[in-house]
Each structure stands twice: as structure tokens, then as C-alpha cells.
Amino acid sequence: MIENKLIEEAVKNIDNLSDLLREIEIEGGVEQYLYKKDIIFPDDGTLDSKMKMCEEQLSQFIFNAEDCKNFLSEVKDNLPSYDEYDEAYQIHVNQKIRDITDKSLNFITNIPKSPGQQWNFNNQFMNYFQNTMNSIDLSTIRAFENFKFKDVNYAIFGKNGAGKTTLLKKISVELLNSNSFVISASRNITPSGNYNVSHSISLSQALENGRNSIYSLLQLLRDKELLAYRNNENKKVKLSDQYYSIFNSLGLERELKELNGMPYLNIIGGNEESQYQLEKGSDGEIAVAYLILAVLLLPQNSYLFIDEPEKHLNGALMKKLFDRLELERPDVRFIYLTHVINFIETRKNVKLVYLEKTNQVNKWEFQPVDDVNSLDLNIILNVEGTSDDILFCEGIGTNSIDYQIYSSVFNNLSVVQCNSCEQVITNTKGLNNDSRFIKRNVFGIIDNDFREEGEIINLAKNKITVLEYSEIENLLIDSEILESVNDELNKVILSDLKNKVIQEISKKKITIMNDYLDKRFLKNISAQKLKFGEGLDEQISNLNKSNQDNLIEKIKLLEQKFDKFVYENSYDELISLVPAKGIYKLVAHELGLSNEKFLTNKVVSLINTNPEFKNMIESKIKLVR
Incomplete structure (x- = not known):
């Protein structure tokens, strides 16, 4: 068991040592301090270099002494908990306290003080200086602190x-x-x-x-x-x-x-x-x-x-x-x-x-x-290998469209995929709020998926970008991007292609509306809090009434927009509004490509070879930094 008396003696000695080191620092360093004390050191040809070495180590010596003061305070405060600690840890703490006590006193007692006193700098003063500095270094015991508990x-x-x-x-x-x-x-x-x-x-x-x-x-x-x-x-x-x-x-x-x-x-x-x-x-x-x-x-x-x-x-x-x-x-x-x-x-x-x-x-x-539930530990380990800023995106595998596009457009960032948009949000928020793991900028980017303005603004505060397009595929068939791709392929009249896209989307109206209802209903429910007990029936009734009114109002607004864009042949407005995975395949086919993978490959190729095209896509993504 560590005794209070031992700690108090160590505190007294380390305080005296710390005061002495501060005095040496105030006097201008080791050489000036000893010069003013009129201590004589015969020069064996190495005096200047040895003196310089001590000067360079003085700040570390002072740090070690201050660290010891903090350590002793921590030990005293935690004494009631020491029974929970491993016996080996207690033994080493006890020994370190004795080292601090003995070595501090030894240095204070033996440092030359009398004017005209002659010392061998290398064999006497420097030995005391370095031995004491090293003896009160706590790096090893600090490491041991992380493995101190019994039965763990x-x-x-x-x-x-x-x-x-x-x-x-x-x-x-x-x-x-x-x-x-x-x-x-x-x-x-x-x-x-x-x-x-x-x-x-x-x-x-x-x-x-x-x-x-x-x-x-x-x-x-x-x-x-x-x-x-x-x-x-x-x-x-x-x-x-x-x-x-x-x-x-x-x-x-x-x-x-x-x-x-x-x-x-x-x-x-x-x-x-x-x-x-x-x-x-x-x-x-x-x-x-x-x-x-x-x-x-x-x-x-x-x-x-x-x-x-x-x-x-x-x-x-x-x-x-x-x-x-x-x-x-x-x-x-x-x-x-x-x-x-x-x-x-x-x-x-x-x-x-x-x-x-x-x-x-x-x-x-x-x-x-203590709690890794808010972070995907696999993500932490993956991103540790890079020194670049990080961009989380949706997708699985390097062949996913999200990964291919974002890693090409933002080639100065390390792009890391997550299984879902929820995981992108969790990881981006978690790592931005906890700098223990990643000391770099962390960004996230997710599909729009009918998100509302308030949600988009709140996500942006956490460096998470919500695309202005329903999905990444929608972005890739935007009019300007489509025009650049078509110029490379020289295949079709774009106005005809766009009309076919609008017709196909109009056929999918019911499917699109159902998709919206599913997503908005789940978001509304997840945002509500219920309390068990008296009045639960009324809470659920109010919740259902609130969601009913909210969903009916919003689905009507979406239907109005949808019908308006179809009627006016507003291609870009329409493809930014609705999911486009099936439409993306249609566009690839109309451009004369075997499948949508070839369309993605063509877009990636243009990003990598045409700076203007790359800049255009980046401007449409509008990454929040």
C-alpha cells in the first residue's frame, strides 16, 4: 500500500527541485547559473559541448519535474481506488515515488553551491543532471497506467x-x-x-x-x-x-x-x-x-x-x-x-x-x-493509413458509382465508403467531434433522397453535403454533363433522349410517389418521441394525425411539382427531383452503350482527362468544407 507520508516527502522534494530548475532557467540557463555561483569547471576539451547538451535538456528536465508534481497529485487523489489496480502497477508506482524522492534530494544536495568550488563537469555535474532528469521521467509509468486494472x-x-x-x-x-x-x-x-x-x-x-x-x-x-x-x-x-x-x-x-x-x-x-x-x-x-x-x-x-x-x-x-x-x-x-x-x-x-x-x-x-458505438471502428482503422483529409460517401466496393465519381473529382481527399447514408452521417459527426482519432478535416456526402431544407442545413453544419440531386446517378445525366459525354460519343440527338427520359419518368409516377411516402413516413416517425404511461393512446393518436396532415400536404406539393415539370418538359428539374437508377440505365442504352457501367467509365475518364469537365461536376456537387 502506498503511504501518504511517502507521497508528501516526494512532493516536498520535487517542489524544491522544480524551484531550483526554474531558478536556473531564470538566470539564463545552466552556464549562466553556474558562472554567477562562481563554480569552477576545468575544461578537458569537451566542456562547451557538454554544457550545450545540458542547456538543450533543461526544458525537458523542467517538464519532467512538473509532470512528477501532477503525477503525485493524481496518486494522492486516487489512493482510495488503488485496491482496484494490479499489484505490479502498485509496486512500480511505489518505486517511482521513491525514485522521485531520492533523486530530487540527491540533485538538490549535491549540486555545487560554494563559490570557487571546483567540479568535474562531465563526471559530476552532468551525471547528476542527466541521471536525475531520467530518473524522474514518467513515460514508462504513464504507459503502464493504461494497463493498471485487475481482472481486465x-x-x-x-x-x-x-x-x-x-x-x-x-x-x-x-x-x-x-x-x-x-x-x-x-x-x-x-x-x-x-x-x-x-x-x-x-x-x-x-x-x-x-x-x-x-x-x-x-x-x-x-x-x-x-x-x-x-x-x-x-x-x-x-x-x-x-x-x-x-x-x-x-x-x-x-x-x-x-x-x-x-x-x-x-x-x-x-x-x-x-x-x-x-x-x-x-x-x-x-x-x-x-x-x-x-x-x-x-x-x-x-x-x-x-x-x-x-x-x-x-x-x-x-x-x-x-x-x-x-x-x-x-x-x-x-x-x-x-x-x-x-x-x-x-x-x-x-x-x-x-x-x-x-x-x-x-x-x-x-x-x-469507452464508447465506440457512435463510431465505426473499422472506419477508424481504415482512415488511419492516410494523411489526407477524408471524405465519407455511400457505397460498397471500389466499383460503386459514388466511390468512382467522388474519388476522381476529389482526388486530393481520401474517399472512404460507408454502408449507408446513416453511417456517413455518424462517422463524419463522430470524427469531427472527437479529435482523439483523426486530426484531419473530415467531410461527408450523401444523396438527397427527398430531404427537407432544415435537415440539409443542419447536416451542412457538420460538414455533410446533401446533393441537390436525388442520387449520384441523377447528377451524371444532368444536361451539361450529358452534353459533354455525348460530344465524346457523338451518338444521339439529346432533345430526343431527354423526351424519352421524361416519358419514362412520367410512367413511374406512382412508384416515385410511393418511394417518397415510405421515406418521409419513416423520417417523421423516427423524429417523434413517445413516453410510456398514462396518455400513450392520445400521444399515438396525435402522432398519427400529425403525420397524416404532414404527409398529405407534402405529397400533394410533390405531385404538383412532378406534374408541372412533366408538362413543361423541364428535364433538369425533373431528374434532380426523382430517383434515377432505372433512368440511368435507359440513358446509357440510348447513348449506344452496352450498360450503365460504360457510362460511368466514360464520365470518370472525362473527369481524369478534362479539367473543365471535372470543375463543372465539382461545382454541381457543391461540397461543404
Whole structure:
């Protein structure tokens, strides 16, 4: 338990150190401070360079001291909650407080003070300066804060270059030492066929032993069982029995067993000829065997960092395996580093942590993610790989019309597709309102779909553009765009084509009106709030009456517009108003193209080769920035 007395002593010492460092800063830096104190440093030829190094590090030293003051305040405030924290974390916090206390006092006590005092700058002052600065650096303990809770596993995600590998090494070597183990993403666990491994190998070495890893782990398992036998612990369930039991419970249609001291796989229901050595198994079978061994061999209360835990595993197997491993070793803290959404979704008792890249070596920024329901996590991981501003649009697959057009027109943006207009809105709002994940401009663009003016204005406030056309296909058969495409193809008289389009649309009046009613009715209902209890019947009655009056008024207005545009042959007004997927196919056919894909390809080609055409389409989209 961390004592208040220890914290108070550390606070006193770090306050004194902070005051001293500020005094050095006010005096103009290390050299000026020591000069005014009349401290003598014999010059061995390196004095200027060493002095300059201290000057450059002074601001970091001051920052570390201030960070320690904040840290001590946080520890004191959170003392009542420390029972919820992992024992290893408490031990390291305690040790860090002692470091802050001792090193601060040591620096204050030993810094030269007497005028005329002679010091060796390199071996004395600089050593005190740098040792103290490094001892009160909190970057590692700050990293550990993100994994401090008992009985909780963690999933870390972040883009490449965020420092995951460096973080793993830092924590395992400097913080947790023998209690931390790492299974790296670069693991090559396919056995080489050489079963001769050292008996003196450690678990950490075995995990890093490349193609002999699985044999090294098997040797450790046998050594551990032999030790248990010698200590009369053989009445317990043997590790090897656990190993085979876990593997055989996963439904792989393979049974793992030992034959002549070697692990063999046998197809369930097969004969002796269907047996084969584990080293000849699939990558998935070997990966499962490797992970089971690694987890069973961990010491009590270990931390296990697994980079890319999903490697070589399919979704169903992945879930079963890690469910079983976490059940077998509830004392172990599993810390997963992954980019795979399916894996994160399989873990129940997991805290999600976003690891952000920084420009400083051995510095990390962690963002706990308490609620990802408002964001599509897959989107976050996809957009992390780009430095461009982002444009969300509707569509699935790179062949969708939305993606092809928007990625060509806005080629300076990273265009990311969403399954629906609702997801475009959610992602754009979510990322614009939460800068933890994406520190770039985020825009959205969606079809009009009979949206009303008030809704369009509100969406624009969140950088979401609503097309002035019912759908993207409507935009592509706008008169000006159609004219440019037809000039390239030199196929038809456009006035005749437009008349055919208007006639076709007029035939679809009932279908169009029904489409409008469906969409507006759902929007109206979703905008209403009902409260359970007395008066519910009246609420529903009023809701139905309100929607009835509203829909009747608006459908009449739409019908008037529709009839007017058809009567006046107002082509552009008509195609901006109504859905045009079927009409788009008709236009492609009338232009002499086999199908609508060729029309889209022609438009994309013009965008990429004709700047004026591209500008014209961009002006019609009117992207809100």
C-alpha cells in the first residue's frame, strides 16, 4: 500500500527541485547559473559541448519535474481506488515515488553551491543532471497506467508507426521484467524439423526462438513437469494433459496427442495412416499449439502482450481459442495489439485503447475508448493509413458509382465508403467531434433522397453535403454533363433522349410517389418521441394525425411539382427531383452503350482527362468544407 507520508516527502522534494530548475532557467540557463555561483569547471576539451547538451535538456528536465508534481497529485487523489489496480502497477508506482524522492534530494544536495568550488563537469555535474532528469521521467509509468486494472484484458489499436513494437520492448524490459512476455507479430513458428533444443532456455527466449519455438516450448513443458514430479506435485493436472485437452476441445477435427515423445495430429475418425507430425500441420494448427503452450507456461500473474493475435486463425477458431486461454489463465493479463475488428468483437472482458503516434522517441499517447458505438471502428482503422483529409460517401466496393465519381473529382481527399447514408452521417459527426482519432478535416456526402431544407442545413453544419440531386446517378445525366459525354460519343440527338427520359419518368409516377411516402413516413416517425404511461393512446393518436396532415400536404406539393415539370418538359428539374437508377440505365442504352457501367467509365475518364469537365461536376456537387 502506498503511504501518504511517502507521497508528501516526494512532493516536498520535487517542489524544491522544480524551484531550483526554474531558478536556473531564470538566470539564463545552466552556464549562466553556474558562472554567477562562481563554480569552477576545468575544461578537458569537451566542456562547451557538454554544457550545450545540458542547456538543450533543461526544458525537458523542467517538464519532467512538473509532470512528477501532477503525477503525485493524481496518486494522492486516487489512493482510495488503488485496491482496484494490479499489484505490479502498485509496486512500480511505489518505486517511482521513491525514485522521485531520492533523486530530487540527491540533485538538490549535491549540486555545487560554494563559490570557487571546483567540479568535474562531465563526471559530476552532468551525471547528476542527466541521471536525475531520467530518473524522474514518467513515460514508462504513464504507459503502464493504461494497463493498471485487475481482472481486465486490453486491446490496443493504432496505425503503423505509432510505436507498438517499441512500447512492448520498453514495458517488458524496463517495467515488468521477468513478469512480462511478448509474442511478436513477426513470429515464425513453422518448425524446422530439428527437435534438439537447449534445456537452459527461458520462456522469453523460447518465444523468440523462431522456427524452433514450438519445440523449445515443449521442452520447457517437460522440464516443468519433471520439476513438479520431483517436488511431489504430480498429483495435480499435468500441463501436457491440459495442453492436449485445450487443443482437442476447439473443434479442429484433429486430435493432438503424443507419440514416441513427439506431438502428432490425427484426423478424428481416421486410421494410423492419417496421423502426421505437428510440424507438418497447417499454419493454423501450429499457431494454436504454439499459443496454448505459451499461455500454459506463463508464471503466475504475468502480462502477455500478443501482437496480431489473429495471425493464422479464422474468426470462429480465434474466438474459441482465446476464450479458452483466458478461462484457463484468469491470473494473466492479456494485452492484444490488433487492427482486426472481428478479433476485438470476440473479446468480452477487454478495454479498448487507441495508441497515437508522437514525434518523440519513447513517448506515447494513449486514448482509452469507452464508447465506440457512435463510431465505426473499422472506419477508424481504415482512415488511419492516410494523411489526407477524408471524405465519407455511400457505397460498397471500389466499383460503386459514388466511390468512382467522388474519388476522381476529389482526388486530393481520401474517399472512404460507408454502408449507408446513416453511417456517413455518424462517422463524419463522430470524427469531427472527437479529435482523439483523426486530426484531419473530415467531410461527408450523401444523396438527397427527398430531404427537407432544415435537415440539409443542419447536416451542412457538420460538414455533410446533401446533393441537390436525388442520387449520384441523377447528377451524371444532368444536361451539361450529358452534353459533354455525348460530344465524346457523338451518338444521339439529346432533345430526343431527354423526351424519352421524361416519358419514362412520367410512367413511374406512382412508384416515385410511393418511394417518397415510405421515406418521409419513416423520417417523421423516427423524429417523434413517445413516453410510456398514462396518455400513450392520445400521444399515438396525435402522432398519427400529425403525420397524416404532414404527409398529405407534402405529397400533394410533390405531385404538383412532378406534374408541372412533366408538362413543361423541364428535364433538369425533373431528374434532380426523382430517383434515377432505372433512368440511368435507359440513358446509357440510348447513348449506344452496352450498360450503365460504360457510362460511368466514360464520365470518370472525362473527369481524369478534362479539367473543365471535372470543375463543372465539382461545382454541381457543391461540397461543404
